[in-house]
């Protein structure tokens with residue numbers, strides 16, 4: 001910052017004082033230069049004072065603008081920090097919304113008792129598979145599985161044990177299929193298997209394997225020691241261009257035949 005002391009004006013006051021001393025000297029009063037010098041002195045003093053005033057104003061303005069700039073910087077930093085905080089909060093909020101909507105979606109397509117996909121999801125997938133079949137002529141097999149004489153299990157061992165049996169059957173079915181196959185609970189003691197890219201013959205092999213697994217299940221229960229179950233299955237293959245309800249109806253008809261044929265068997269049509 002400039003001050004009057006370190007400007008070219010700094011020598012001014014001493015010079016003015018020297019001239020003032022000369023003007024005040026009685027010996028020089030009569031000098032013809034006295035009057036013009038006195039005028040010059042008055043003029044120089046006035047200019048000097050004006051200049052000093054300007055410098056003071058300019059220094060004051062400089063101080064004011066510097067503190068204003070610092071104030072603005074501080075306010076800007078404060079706003080940036082607030083915006084960063086808001087962005088962090090908004091990120092966390094969006095993440096928890098995403099997690100919430102994923103878990104809602106998961107709950108809406110999951111069967112609470114067995115943990116398998118539920119009927120709603122199975123219908124979505126059937127529509128997708130039929131759409132895919134229409135576009136790309138890709139086949140899939142559909143198996144409708146029903147637990148045999150399940151009412152008798154409920155009646156003898158109670159509904160809670162019945163639930164455990166359903167849970168064990170669900171685990172056995174899910175554990176026996178391939179990664180891209182879908183096993184879901186269609187409702188009650190009925191399960192549905194969607195086997196993408198699987199022709200009927202391959203579907204038959206897979207379902208026969210499932211039947212063996214279910215027959216091998218042994219579920220501890222009182223009274224009487226344990227429960228063994230069997231399933232009946234209706235299997236069919238998607239026919240190009242048909243609606244999901246037609247594929248489903250054929251699987252259902254095949255299941256009915258399996259039941260009527262004595263249960264614990266597979267009927268493929």
Ligand SMILES: Nc1nc2c(ncn2[C@@H]2O[C@H](COP(=O)(O)OP(=O)(O)OP(=O)(O)O)[C@@H](O)[C@H]2O)c(=O)[nH]1
Pocket residue numbers: 113146147148149150151152154158159160161162163166187188189259263
């Ligand atoms: N424990 C339990 N039982 C269920 C559930 N859903 C349906 N059931 C029972 O499953 C039984 C099905 O009986 P039915 O339709 O007569 O069939 P089934 O006794 O298995 O005889 P078939 O299918 O002809 O071999 C009924 O008693 C239902 O109450 C469930 O979530 N838990």
